[in-house]
Amino acid sequence: MNKEDTDMVPVLTEIAAGSPEALFFPIFQPAGDFIADQAPGVSGLEGTVLLAADGLLNTNYLALPQTAGMYFSGPDSRFGDNVNQSTGKTxxxxxxxxxxxxxxxxxxxxxxxxxxxxxxxxxxxxxxxxxxxxxxxxxxxxxxxxxxxxxxxxxxxxxxxNCDDFGDCGAARITVVQNIGGEENAPASMNNVVFSYVPGQ
Known part of the structure; x- marks a missing residue:
């Protein structure tokens, strides 16, 4: 698959031959639009769960009708009352x-x-x-x-x-959110956490 492709049916048909229960596509738009739109119409993928990564986790994508019910992995955005020590802002x-x-x-x-x-x-x-x-x-x-x-x-x-010896300073908390569906629900879907992972816990 190339990022310029618009017809995803050939690659989706090949994937469907393996009878997957879930299809994870960590890509960006517009390719992600075409996969979400075309996958349900491919024989063998009708009931397949669609999952994407943070490259598609944005309100514009969540507003698309074909992405309703999809799952997305991304950063934990439940910041609570955390304060940035340099600015004093939450x-x-x-x-x-x-x-x-x-x-x-x-x-x-x-x-x-x-x-x-x-x-x-x-x-x-x-x-x-x-x-x-x-x-x-x-x-x-x-x-x-x-x-x-x-x-x-x-x-x-x-x-x-905490920054490590490799220059990685990230707080490695990951969540999976599910798209509620509907343009009006896109902002709420960004925080509709159904699973979270914190290393060491």
Whole structure:
């Protein structure tokens, strides 16, 4: 399958030959639109459960009629009262400002991760920069890396963030949500958690 394909029936027919109970397609739009639309019409896939990943977990995709009932894996967006230690803001604070400026909530699930990553990077730049005797701002790139490599216990919107030796700073909580169906329910579907996974628990 190529990302430009619009006719997914040939590949879906090949998949149907294996009588799958579920079909997981971790891809993006528009290919994901065609799979969700065409899979139920392929013999052998009529009752197959459709699952996608966070590349399709957005309100635009959830609003499509053919995605009703689908499952999606993605980040845990149940942030509660978590506070970003650099700004003192909660997820609710961020969303209020975002919606005031854009008239709607973010369409995709990684907005809080982006917010935390940005504040962490800005903190690292501040910690690794100085003004020299000539008034020039100097930013030490190695200092930024060292700051982030050593970051432990950072309080972010997504929870407590610890960076490892490989530069991974993610809070590795994953959820599976189910699309309720209907354009009006797309925002609610983003939080319709039916399963969650936290490493070590």
């Amino acid at each position: 997820a609710q604070d961020f969303l209020a400002v975002y919606e005031e400026n854009w008239g709607e909530a973010p369409a995709a699930p990684f907005w809080a991760h982006g917010y935390d990553a940005t504040t962490m990077l800005l903190d690292a730049i501040a910690a690794a920069s100085y003004v020299d005797g000539d008034g020039n701002l100097n930013i030490d790139r190695q200092g930024i890396r060292d700051y982030l490599d050593g970051l432990q216990g950072f309080s972010g919107l997504i929870g407590t963030i």
